[in-house]
Amino acid sequence: MRGAEVGWARTTQRFLASLIAAAVAVQFFLAGAGAFGATSFAPHRTLGWAILFAAAVELLVAFAAVRFVRRSAILFLLVALQAALGVLGADTQAWFGALHGLNALGVMAAAGILARAAWLTSFTGRRPGRGSVKKV
Numbered sequence: 001m002r003g004a005e006v007g008w009a010r011t012t013q014r015f016l017a018s019l020i021a022a023a024v025a026v027q028f029f030l031a032g033a034g035a036f037g038a039t040s041f042a043p044h045r046t047l048g049w050a051i052l053f054a055a056a057v058e059l060l061v062a063f064a065a066v067r068f069v070r071r072s073a074i075l076f077l078l079v080a081l082q083a084a085l086g087v088l089g090a091d092t093q094a095w096f097g098a099l100h101g102l103n104a105l106g107v108m109a110a111a112g113i114l115a116r117a118a119w120l121t122s123f124t125g126r127r128p129g130r131g132s133v134k135k136v
Helices: 004-035 042-065 069-091 094-124
Strands: none
Touching: 004 042, 004 094, 042 069, 069 094
């Protein structure tokens, strides 16, 4: 599949990766709101499951777009681990919850890297990698 056949997938990938990165930023806000009593953790929990679903769709779209499959898989695995740590932290051992907070940084990084790569290739036509950013 080339050209117009994968164009829809690549466009979808750009917007979905950006949406996931933005949703992760909102997750930090909702976690803080829940931790300090402004609201319950229910919105944080609900958005977390939505992000897991979106990451799964992103992985399927990456296969269809024939690009960024590895980055999308890493994002999906980190989000799945994030969900597992959140459940374990709430239901079993609080230390899993502590790791949930730490893993969130990895999720944010993976989402941002994927979104950046997807948009960068749409403007330059080249895959990001070594030398894709000029040094000043």
